Amino acid sequence: MLTMLHTSPVHVPVFDALRDEEAPGLALRHLVRPELLDRARAQGPDAVRQEVSATLVAAAADGARAALCTCSTLGSVAETAGAALGLPTLRVDRPMAAAAVAAGPRIAVLAALESTLAPTGELLAEEAERAGHAIDVRTVLVPGAWERFEAGDTEGYLAVVDDAARRVRDADVLVLAQASMAPVAGRPGLPVPALASPRPGLRAAAQLAASDTSFSGLRTM
Incomplete structure (x- = not known):
């Protein structure tokens, strides 16, 4: 089990x-x-x-x-x-982090919660050290996203996350820090390949x- x-x-x-x-x-x-x-x-x-x-x-x-x-x-x-x-x-999110490190050195992290930023950054650093890669991590906190999530407004939550994802540039890969962001990773037309953690x-x-x-x-x- x-x-x-x-x-x-x-x-x-x-x-x-x-x-x-x-x-x-x-x-x-x-x-x-x-x-x-x-x-x-x-x-x-x-x-x-x-x-x-x-x-x-x-x-x-x-x-x-x-x-x-x-x-x-x-x-x-x-x-x-x-x-x-x-x-x-x-x-x-550990398998996702390993995949992000393998995808390229420029990693953008999209988060809905500020409390996620430090743990996700530390995780990426761990996986980069394990792989022997140098990485450059940039974090983006999505304003108002978590408030929508807590209110049960899933559609609104994913909409603001999607909007933030489409604004990311100059990155090799985009890490969606919250598992709840996963549906955004599969949407067409994102400027940067996005990774989600659940699967x-x-x-x-x-x-x-x-x-x-x-x-x-x-x-x-």
Whole structure:
């Protein structure tokens, strides 16, 4: 079983559909914890480290063989907590970041949340170091996007993200920092190739969950 840690319920049907396409038969368990993102935005990601760790402990006890965190703000915290526990845990945007580094040195990052900017930049730097590539990262915060998302105005949210994506120039690749931005990546006519995290993230996490050697029990803390 793969446990999904979300901070919004909108991701549940998205990842169920991706599971059906990428890993039919894989059991998913969705944990939706919006309060974790609220606290991380107010106090920083480290403020929720203990709660994230406790959530992963409970997931393993319920039979999870791996976990996928779909929140880009909490991704690093989740990966670190999972590693300490012995539960393979992946942040959804890591495969996307690796693909972005491979695409070229000039990387533009589009984000709806300011709290995402630093974690995404750090992730890209990690993947660039792993690949031995030099990169130049430029970040763009989309004004008003998150307010639309929180209000349930998905169409309006994607419209402002799409508009911002079409203004990006002088980049080899565009990284859509929030998983919820994924529909924009498939739209025609974008001036820069855009990458989204849900599909490659789910694919990589499914491989973790399917591995016979991926999980050998929780480590003691």
